[in-house]
Amino acid sequence: MFRGTPLMIQGTHSDAGKSAVVTALCRIFARDGHKTAPFKSQNMALNSYITKDGKEIGRAQGVQAEAAGVVASTDMNPILIKPTGDYQSQIVVHGKPFQNMKAGTYRQEFYEKGLQVIEKSYLRLQREHEIIVIEGAGSPAEVNLNDRELVNMRIARLTHAPVILVGDIEKGGVFASLVGTLQLLEEEDRKRVIGVVINKFRGDVSLLEPGLEWFEAYTGVPVLGVIPYVSGLHIEAEDSVVLDSYSKDKDETKDLDIAVIRFPYISNFTDLDPLFSEEDCHVRYVQKSEELGRPDMVILPGSKNTLGDLQFLHESGLGNRIHTLAEQRTQIFGVCGGYQMLGDEVVDEYEVESSLKSVSGLGLIPMRTRLEKEKKTVLSEGILDYEGKHFSIKGYEIHMGVTIFHERENGKPFAVLADRTDGVQMDNIIGTYFHGIFHNDSFREELLNTLRRKKGLSPIINRLSFERKREESFDRLADVVSMNLSMEKIKEKMLEFQALSKKEAREAHGKNV
Template sequence: MRRAQSIMIQGTHSDAGKSVISTALCRIFSDMGYKTAPFKSQNMALNSYITLDGKEIGRAQGVQAEAARTIATTDMNPILIKPSRDYEAQIVVHGKPYKNMQAGAYRQDFFQQGLTLIKEAYERLDQQFERIVIEGAGSPAEINLNDRELVNMRVANMTESPVILVGDIERGGVFASLVGTLQLIEASDRDRVIGVIINKFRGDVSLLEPGLDWFTEYTGVPVLGVVPYTNVKVDAEDSVALKLYSTERDSEKEIDIAVIQFPKISNFTDIDPFLSEEDCHVRLVSSKEQLQDPDLLILPGSKNTIEDLIFLKQSGLYDEIQRLTKNGKTFVYGICGGYQMLGATVEDPEGIESKVSIEAGLNLLPIYTIITSEKTTTLSKGTIQTNGQTHYVEGYEIHMGVTTFLKPCTPLITQGTTTDGVISENQQIIGTYFHGIFDNDSYRAALINQIRKVKGLEEKHDRVAFRSQREEAYNQLAEHVKEHINLSFIEEKMREYYDKKIRLGMETTMEGSQ
């Protein structure tokens, strides 16, 4: 039976750089000619990715599949956990909602089922691909959880994979976190760690070398690389990454874009294309004092629309948004949950997301939404008409709820015989279910030029080709990481573990035939 060579990337904590290193290795192995797949057994994230067959997986695994030049499938992330309220999350199994579960119930009741799902998904990848890059979650040293964990050392042992431990030096105390992690895991798991990578380094590496020598001597584990901090950006999956976004206004940029940072914000990478535009500055706001008077205000996706709508009211942002819509200068754009909030009401009669059954919306668009148990997950495309121009757009939808027009209005997107979204008569209040709407270069350029026109600025047409830029980012990231890690040593260890896996497989087969 065919088997893949594998490597697992674990970290000392969340946001240590596991996803970035895994993405880089996916592109590196693809460049070397290997048919490569990513794998993360269990992912907790509110940033999602839609597969070609309309299923939902963690965004990081979708991005890693793109980096590996392969088609993403739910086998690459069979379990996705999407927190929806305190101590409760929606469990997504192979891309479809399974049920909402409390944390304790999930840990107690789902463990064996989850383990079976993970084994079966990996087995299918193992037979289809030549190399698999496995990503862990959090830390393998979470000793309070390790007896029933489904994503770190249990997966490494199950797949017979060598492990690289990643530490983030930017946070400080990297040697303590690496040493502490190694000391807290089981001895057999420690033996599986073939080396560590120190990530996000800034400065002169020669000043770090005494620490590197000490670490190897003290632990017996080699340092496989010190990866300098890089501005090369790939999509984030974890809301921890929101700390990297600006919260302050930049007076040197012509276009000021404010994005509401909801407590249950999801798919916040929708805003990333604006980060590449030289005349745009993007900032996150979570209070009325921060909002000020932006040129474009974006209400992003939400995993709990009603509770985040209540947050708008309690924070004072609700009244400030109403004020902005009266000044004739600010464009307001709602995506998915943000689109639902722009309507008259959001209703949740079955208590699917919230204990509040109905909440008044911003009432800026003539729509209302009822939250339903059936989840829409699909890749979508259509056309947008603006100022006599037709823009072909693609995106993806992930939402629970049906939105209805209260009166005839202008849809934003035409999709054959159906439509999506609404645009107000003055074209300054816009809502859509399309995630990734700003990835479409011609439409994004048209929107920015509309804003520039309102501000009395000249139009600009030399815009970024965002999708091409993202592909180039994978190449740049791969080259950056490849330059600073001991790839030959990693490959040697992968082959050793592969040979061991083959031997174990042969021995199992021989035992079964006796």
């Protein structure tokens, strides 16, 4: 491969499986000995990843970097858009908040700056890596946005990348969506599509072959592969639409029932992934008070609009139900924004996240949180004293709030760090700013076994490491994708496009001289 050889993965719509395909390709190329980097020029997501230098990028790109065996950097996702409500988003540029903007303002005023940021980031990656696997967003056929888009075909042209188009057969209408997308592309862009991939197929692929033959004859575009549906992967999802697939109801076959509050602006819900991997746990997302029931633990996760989501708790009746469960000694666990909601009040006088100035909390912890203009993004580690045992924990923090306690007579810090303490433990109430807390295997095991003991169940010792499960998932996904894609044909096209782009660059240089 030439240095900086690109390949771009686009989809017919959101949640077609682009992120998973990119993750698989990053692992495949890395296993083949190529230094590989993921790249997504602009990502709209509420799931964040903190780089080693304390910068914030889309979680999918951080995970893809891990699959490739390289250190994640903001060049892999230079622009992150985090919706906050009121048709407004926080624009994060190279890992730091740039400005809150409405969609129209962003398109009109940020486009040129965004393009410059993207191009410089890509050139740096190109110098340092042999292969760059680029991920698009949404669909390249969104004709109302294509004049100033920063993430699909505009980036394919900028990087001289061949494009693979992914369609999701599970949602139905895959041939219509693939054909329609191709027909709506400009001729120049359509020529970049080296083939399509049909994703999430269940069943006998021979039954699909007549459709594949028809598609190739009708469009002239080859089908590069049919990827079967792969279940049981422990790899973080990027798009919150995946939450729609999770159960709201209790599973009586599982020992532990864990209810997670699904806020309208839920963020970093991948914090919960290790709990989903535990065989004795049923994790469900709830949005209505009547769905909550009597779980063994209630988790309030992160939020990109803490005051708005806190107001949702009050208006939905979930706040009262959580308060009642707390009084009944149910384990309540708040993470980041969910932790802030457990206090007496959250104040946002600078309108950092929304136009709401102040909302009363659930009153379960004697504390008050004030949102400030500066965001804290840092990898953290400390010592946790829980149930008389000490645990070394690691995680990351992404928050704009400063929390002040009125008194701590009935509690203690959740964790002790080198320079400060974090969070609080008060009987059956836990609050912490540590994202990724459940990824700490030893603490997760003790927490779940404490819940088991409360129910008179025997503890489960030596649970499997989630990190090990995750690495095995990277390899299993890569195995499935490599077996079902025409990898040699893909590599051949990548080299053809790279050779052509180098030839065009030489010719352009000659003309300039």
